[in-house]
Amino acid sequence: MTLGRYITKRLVEIAIVFFVILTILFLLFRLAPGDPVSRMVDPNMTASDVEALIAQMGLDRPIGIQYLAYLKSVIKGDFGHSLHYGEPVAAIIWDRLPNTVILFTSSIVLAALAGVFLGKVASWHKGRAADSFLTVGALVTHTMFLPWLGLILIWVFAYQLGWFPINGMMSEEIWMKPESGLLLKSLDIAHHLVLPLATLFLIHFGGYLLIMRSSMLETLKEDYILTAKAKGLEERVIRDHHAAPNAALPVVTSVGLSLAFSINGGALTETVFSWPGIGRELVISVTALDYPLAQSCFLLIAAVVLVANLVVDVLYAYLDPRIRY
Amino acid sequence: MMVSTKATAETPDLYPPANRVRAIAQNWSVFRENPLGRIGLGLLVVFCSMALCSFIPPMVDPMYHPMTGVDPHILSSTGPSPSHWLGTDFMGRDIFSQLLAGARVAFLVGVSAAFMSILFGTLIGVFAGYWGKTIDALLMRTADIIMVLPTLLMVLILASLFGQLNMWIIVLIIAFFRWPGVSRVIRAQTLTLKTRPFIEAAVISGASHTRVIFWHIMPNVLPLSFLYMTFRVTSAIIIEASLAFLGFGDPSAVSWGMMLQWVYKTGHMFRAPYWLLPPGICISLITLSFYLLGRAMEEVLDPRLRGEHL
Numbered sequence: 001m002t003l004g005r006y007i008t009k010r011l012v013e014i015a016i017v018f019f020v021i022l023t024i025l026f027l028l029f030r031l032a033p034g035d036p037v038s039r040m041v042d043p044n045m046t047a048s049d050v051e052a053l054i055a056q057m058g059l060d061r062p063i064g065i066q067y068l069a070y071l072k073s074v075i076k077g078d079f080g081h082s083l084h085y086g087e088p089v090a091a092i093i094w095d096r097l098p099n100t101v102i103l104f105t106s107s108i109v110l111a112a113l114a115g116v117f118l119g120k121v122a123s124w125h126k127g128r129a130a131d132s133f134l135t136v137g138a139l140v141t142h143t144m145f146l147p148w149l150g151l152i153l154i155w156v157f158a159y160q161l162g163w164f165p166i167n168g169m170m171s172e173e174i175w176m177k178p179e180s181g182l183l184l185k186s187l188d189i190a191h192h193l194v195l196p197l198a199t200l201f202l203i204h205f206g207g208y209l210l211i212m213r214s215s216m217l218e219t220l221k222e223d224y225i226l227t228a229k230a231k232g233l234e235e236r237v238i239r240d241h242h243a244a245p246n247a248a249l250p251v252v253t254s255v256g257l258s259l260a261f262s263i264n265g266g267a268l269t270e271t272v273f274s275w276p277g278i279g280r281e282l283v284i285s286v287t288a289l290d291y292p293l294a295q296s297c298f299l300l301i302a303a304v305v306l307v308a309n310l311v312v313d314v315l316y317a318y319l320d321p322r323i324r325y
Numbered sequence: 326m327m328v329s330t331k332a333t334a335e336t337p338d339l340y341p342p343a344n345r346v347r348a349i350a351q352n353w354s355v356f357r358e359n360p361l362g363r364i365g366l367g368l369l370v371v372f373c374s375m376a377l378c379s380f381i382p383p384m385v386d387p388m389y390h391p392m393t394g395v396d397p398h399i400l401s402s403t404g405p406s407p408s409h410w411l412g413t414d415f416m417g418r419d420i421f422s423q424l425l426a427g428a429r430v431a432f433l434v435g436v437s438a439a440f441m442s443i444l445f446g447t448l449i450g451v452f453a454g455y456w457g458k459t460i461d462a463l464l465m466r467t468a469d470i471i472m473v474l475p476t477l478l479m480v481l482i483l484a485s486l487f488g489q490l491n492m493w494i495i496v497l498i499i500a501f502f503r504w505p506g507v508s509r510v511i512r513a514q515t516l517t518l519k520t521r522p523f524i525e526a527a528v529i530s531g532a533s534h535t536r537v538i539f540w541h542i543m544p545n546v547l548p549l550s551f552l553y554m555t556f557r558v559t560s561a562i563i564i565e566a567s568l569a570f571l572g573f574g575d576p577s578a579v580s581w582g583m584m585l586q587w588v589y590k591t592g593h594m595f596r597a598p599y600w601l602l603p604p605g606i607c608i609s610l611i612t613l614s615f616y617l618l619g620r621a622m623e624e625v626l627d628p629r630l631r632g633e634h635l
Contacts, residue, residue, distance in 0.1 A: 017470050028486060139361070143613040145563065147570050148585060148605030151594060159595050261560075264477035268567055282478060283571055286485040298482055305473045 007314065014306045021302050025295055026070055030063065074299075084290040093278065093296060099169060100277035103193065104266045107200035112255055114201070115208020116248045122209065123216035123247075124239055134209065142206030146265050150199045150272035157195060164195050167274035196273040203265055207258065208251050215247040249320055256312030259305050352625045362621025368614035372607075376432050379425035389419045391426035391579040402597050412599040415591040420584075424603050427581035431562050431611055434496055434580075438561035439554045441500035446507025447550045451542055453508065454515025455534075465512070468505035476502040477564050484573040492575040495568065499561050507553045514546050548626055555619035559612045566608050581608045 061069075073079070079089035122134040141149075158166040165171065174180050174188045219225065220243055228238045267279025274280070278297050285293035356362050382389035388396050396409065399417040406412070411420040453464040480498050484490050490498070518524060519542075527541050568574055569582030570589070581604040588594055588601050 017473070020470055021474070025482075028483070136361075139613060139616065140609075143559065143609060143616050145566060145585075145605055145608040145612065147567065148601075148608065151585070151589065151601060152605070155595060155598070155601070260473055260475040263475040264564075264567065267475075267478060268570075271571065279478075283481065286481045287572065289485060291485070294482060294485060298478060301478065302474060305475070309473065 003314070003317070006317075007310070010310050010313070014310065017306060018299075018303055022071070022074060022299065023067075025299065026067060029291065029295065030066075079296040080292040082285070082290055082293040084285060084288045084293065089292050089296045092281065092293065093300060096276055096278050096281050097300075099275060100266065100270070100279060102189075103196055103200070103270070103275060103277060104262070106193075107197045108204060108255065108262060110197070111201045111204035112208050112251060114205045116212050116244070116251055118205070119209040119212025119251075120216055120239065120244050120247070122213045123220070126217065131213075135213065138206030138209040140206075141202045142204075142210070144203060146199065146203050147268050147272050149202060150196070150269055153195050153199055154273070165192050167272075168192060169276055192275075196269050196275050199269050199272075200262075200265060204258075204262065208254065211254050212247060212251050215250045216243060219243045219247040245319075249316065252312060252316050252319060256309050259308055259312075263301055263305065355625045356621050359621040359624060361617045362624075365614045365617025365621060368610055369618065372428050372432070372611050372614065375425050375428035379422070379429045382419065382422035382425065389422045391418065391423040392577075394418055394422070402591075402593055402600060404597075404599050411603055412597070414584075414587055414600060415593060420600055420603065423579045423584055424581070424607060426579045427584060427604060427607060428611075430492070430578050430580040431565070431608070434492065434499075434565040435558040435562040435611075435615070438496045438499040438503070438565075439557035441496065442503040442557050442561075443507050443550045443554045445500060446504035446553070447511050447543075447546060449504060450508035450511025451515050451538055451546060454512040455519065455538055455542065461512075464508070468508055471502055472505045474502065476560075477567050480564065480568055481571065481573060484568070489576065490573065492578060495565060495575065496561075499564050503557055503560060507550065507557070510549060510553065511546050514549055515542055518542055518545055552619060552622050552626055555615050555622060558615045559619075562608065562612060562615075581605075 077090060079093075081087065082089050082092055085092060118134055118138075122131045122138075125131045154166055158164045169192050170185070170188055171192075174184060225238060225243055228242050233242075263279070266277070267283060269275065270277040270280035271283050278300060282294055282297035282301070284290075285297060379391075382391070383394065386394075388394040396413055396417040396419070399409075399413050401417060402413055402415050403409070404412045409419050409421065411424065414420055414423070449464055449468075453461040476499065479502060480490075480495065483498060487494075524537060524541055527537050532540070565574070565580065566582030566585075569580045570586045572586055572590075574580055574583050574586075584604040585601075585608075588597065588604075593600055
């Protein structure tokens, strides 16, 4: 099977899974106690207002028709209006998505790179001080409670030392001033990004480090490494060019497998740091009982996880020539 | 990603049913060799005693009750003192007794959710592996779908729809979302077991499906299930704590996540380090202890990993 056909096949699978998730969400929202209207009605609405709302949402129609209408609007990209903001859901999501992508992608990629590098170092110094330090450090940071780690970082670096802003993504005084240029604005965002990025990075790199370390130890037992040693190659060459690339493959797999876990962490980080992203929006909308927004945020996240898993698999095939589709 | 850190997915060799006692003794000596495993076990003993001690403070004086006890002389957050070893929270409740009560909740949620998820995971994995074909495909596709859903966010959505969730519902939901990982591993193990001569022998001598599954296959996959249970405990504790931190925990019991939420929501974050530090340290350390325990057990089950610890 060629790569193109493989991707097509996977995309079809993803579409099916996404459809199943859509259906489950639809059923959940209908199964929940009370009808959707009673959950969003506020006390000073009159009976005719309520009826108008029911008609507007199409809730007076049979459930099958409602389901079809729901699917149609999702395909058209129409996710309804947020009850909390009163704006179209799609607009809110498009506004928040880039912020999440910046924070999440940069921290996961950095954590994976650091994990691979430090795992390599740890395995190379197996049993010595460097290994102990790195392994124990990885275990401790990896098992820290994420929101708490975030609060501690804020407390130390933002409150006590004052090096970084306490929360948010941009400072108003810079963005309101017309003369501040693009560079200043991006530096401002970067300044706000440091602590949330550090939080996600610290939680994740340990896991990747531990995987890389044990994978390296496994690889170093292979015959081809012995051959390389027998050829008299430099240790550094063996480590960096012969062992590490193969040993790093499980890390790639693990990034994909742990994505659902990482996304939980991303939502918590955004909440703690008031970073205006999708995860925080989901938490807020759930608290404010803003169902259309909560549902759409969740769907988007599920879609991203599905597609990211495909990307990881394709990347894996690219990195490991033994895997062919 | 609280999963096994082992690089390869190969299934380890397991002990034959005979010589169980000797095997346990051997396993214990392998476990003892691992310093990090010993630390994990030690931490766990500490948390267990905390959970047991949580019954004492309210008996000493009702003002030490973690939820309803208020020190009438304080009524606000103060630092550590002889009568309140770790200080009091925003309404004058004793932080130390809350911490002890939190240990009880963490164990309750962690262990029961983990137990249920490995129960579902093991049964589903064995059935899928044993019967194969349509049942297998159906169960594993379901597992694939559940695996991509971020558990915490899913519980949040459910909490918003069904209102305040009580602790047992939370446990059930966590178990429901965490079985697929276990069932995949158990299924793979069942597939290799199915081809072993002793299973064939059992089938030829007329053993029923039930007998083969529960008598011959189960004992051989259970060690793996228990290994996964330790990793599931960590993820269950984290999910419950996160949920409570976001304000969706069971309001009838004090948990560590809830304590953190109170610090955060009442604006004591910068003023009361004596209150901010303990619950976070406890959540992190209990997670670490189960994680270390799991890694040490992994080494017991998989001889190839031995001697690779620190």
